[in-house]
Amino acid sequence: MTARGPFAFTISLMLLVVPCLAKEVRAYTRNEYKRTVENYQVPEVTLVNQDGRRVKLGMLLNSKKPVMVDFVFTTCTTICPLLSANFSDLQKKLGPESGKVQLISLSIDPENDTPKAMKAYLQRYNARPGWDFLTGSREDISRVIKAFEAYTPNKMSHLPLILLKSPSDTQWIRIFGLVSSGELMREYQRVIK
Numbered sequence: 001m002t003a004r005g006p007f008a009f010t011i012s013l014m015l016l017v018v019p020c021l022a023k024e025v026r027a028y029t030r031n032e033y034k035r036t037v038e039n040y041q042v043p044e045v046t047l048v049n050q051d052g053r054r055v056k057l058g059m060l061l062n063s064k065k066p067v068m069v070d071f072v073f074t075t076c077t078t079i080c081p082l083l084s085a086n087f088s089d090l091q092k093k094l095g096p097e098s099g100k101v102q103l104i105s106l107s108i109d110p111e112n113d114t115p116k117a118m119k120a121y122l123q124r125y126n127a128r129p130g131w132d133f134l135t136g137s138r139e140d141i142s143r144v145i146k147a148f149e150a151y152t153p154n155k156m157s158h159l160p161l162i163l164l165k166s167p168s169d170t171q172w173i174r175i176f177g178l179v180s181s182g183e184l185m186r187e188y189q190r191v192i193k
């Protein structure tokens with residue numbers, strides 16, 4: 001195989017994938033995102049973070065910090081990179097204040113999202129302290145996803161969803177649709193007021 005072979009294959013693959021991704025992104029962004037206020041009963045489960053440490057989900061969600069939650073998986077090539085880029089941009093924009101918000105990415109592919117894979121994923125997005133990626137048993141992850149009304153039967157068609165909560169509130173802000181990092185920052189600022 002010549003040196004051009006792998007390069008030509010990569011370009012060909014990109015020409016096939018990018019239009020599909022663009023179509024999916026347009027489908028989610030035609031209209032503005034939908035913002036609702038919700039009440040959730042999240043199960044008490046112990047999950048595993050990117051460092052292999054067992055974490056009680058309830059303790060993270062009910063810390064004294066504002067919380068943001070999204071649902072991603074490490075091998076996703078569609079909306080997960082966009083959701084994760086927003087978390088990364090938010091941390092950059094907050095700068096030294098980024099430690100004052102708890103970001104949680106919940107794996108929707110616990111069979112494959114190991115702590116090692118999740119740690120590498122967070123490193124790709126230059127995650128700062130305060131951004132945890134959690135996985136667990138299929139049963140526990142399914143319970144959490146269903147509690148947040150984020151369940152889809154196929155991980156490849158999961159929801160573009162971010163949830164926000166103030167530490168002084170029991171209600172969650174549900175952001176459905178792809179938002180820009182500026183819109184996410186505005187939603188965050190509304191939650192912390």
